[in-house]
Amino acid sequence: MTRFLLRRLPSVTLVLLATTVIAFLLPRLAPGDPAAVVAGPGATTAQISAIRAEMGLDQPLVEQYFHWLGGLLTGDLGESYQFHRPVSELIGDRLESTFELTVAASIVMVVVGIGLGVFAGSARSRLSRFTADATNTVLLALPPFLAGLMLVILLGVTFRVLPISGETSVLDDPVIGLQYLILPAVALAVPMSGGIAMLVQSSMDNAWRQDYVDLAVAKGVGRRRITLRHVVRNSLGPAMVAIGIRFGDMLAGAVVIEMIFARNGLGQLAVSGVQDSDYNVVQVLIVGAVVIAVVVQLFTEIAMATLDPRVRLGV
Numbered sequence: 001m002t003r004f005l006l007r008r009l010p011s012v013t014l015v016l017l018a019t020t021v022i023a024f025l026l027p028r029l030a031p032g033d034p035a036a037v038v039a040g041p042g043a044t045t046a047q048i049s050a051i052r053a054e055m056g057l058d059q060p061l062v063e064q065y066f067h068w069l070g071g072l073l074t075g076d077l078g079e080s081y082q083f084h085r086p087v088s089e090l091i092g093d094r095l096e097s098t099f100e101l102t103v104a105a106s107i108v109m110v111v112v113g114i115g116l117g118v119f120a121g122s123a124r125s126r127l128s129r130f131t132a133d134a135t136n137t138v139l140l141a142l143p144p145f146l147a148g149l150m151l152v153i154l155l156g157v158t159f160r161v162l163p164i165s166g167e168t169s170v171l172d173d174p175v176i177g178l179q180y181l182i183l184p185a186v187a188l189a190v191p192m193s194g195g196i197a198m199l200v201q202s203s204m205d206n207a208w209r210q211d212y213v214d215l216a217v218a219k220g221v222g223r224r225r226i227t228l229r230h231v232v233r234n235s236l237g238p239a240m241v242a243i244g245i246r247f248g249d250m251l252a253g254a255v256v257i258e259m260i261f262a263r264n265g266l267g268q269l270a271v272s273g274v275q276d277s278d279y280n281v282v283q284v285l286i287v288g289a290v291v292i293a294v295v296v297q298l299f300t301e302i303a304m305a306t307l308d309p310r311v312r313l314g315v
Helices: 002-029 034-039 045-055 061-073 087-122 126-141 144-158 174-207 211-218 223-260 266-275 279-307
Strands: none
Touching (some): 002 061, 002 279, 034 045, 061 279, 087 174, 087 223, 087 279, 126 174, 144 174, 144 223, 174 223, 223 266, 266 279
């Protein structure tokens, strides 16, 4: 495993370096001047220029980039132009909310995706297969924001089953916290589980036609045991890859879901940072999202090799 990580180190480093360049340039392409935002609507041109110089925004872009990159590598994430607080404190204050949502949504996505895929891949009747295929199609066509709005209308307004706005930390009050977490987690996860289910189903259909399954059948092994020990285990590799990819999509979808359910997470912070041209906040959030996605992808490849011995980590 150490050799695998060392072999991947150059490509990972290149991806992260390119991400820092994109994260630095992307907020500056959007209209707006953070110095004008800090100065206020009644500020003069001279005042705005003075604030821009104080913030270091009058320096060449290359110099600004390397100054920010040096701080990033040493743990100095800079200060928010909007809140006048260190970016690390802002992220720390809101990280718990997004972490709870992402973990809950990941659990729902894995359970629903793999469960539905295994059901479809082991179904023998036409009705069961039709039901699974129809469910997968609906999930694939349902974007997270639409799922969120439907859940709000159905379970939050029509029947008033669960709260639809705000949040309570699960660590502070597990019962109330879970009530606030269920709807956004389901809205974020269920639409993404359709792709995972279809991959598991397709892999299982292929596994049922393999020689080792025919050999197990010839030996009189029961269908349930064949399904669990041979077919399902050898079919989870593509699902693991899809889960890793979907995790990155989940971070992006969390921005919209947090807006719909009024959660005070990193998604809300990213939106306010873009609206107020808060470069330091937006840059760090972009880089952080890519770092998490890269780490998850590495763990996904390791997990896939663990599940399927035929897969090697390039060592």
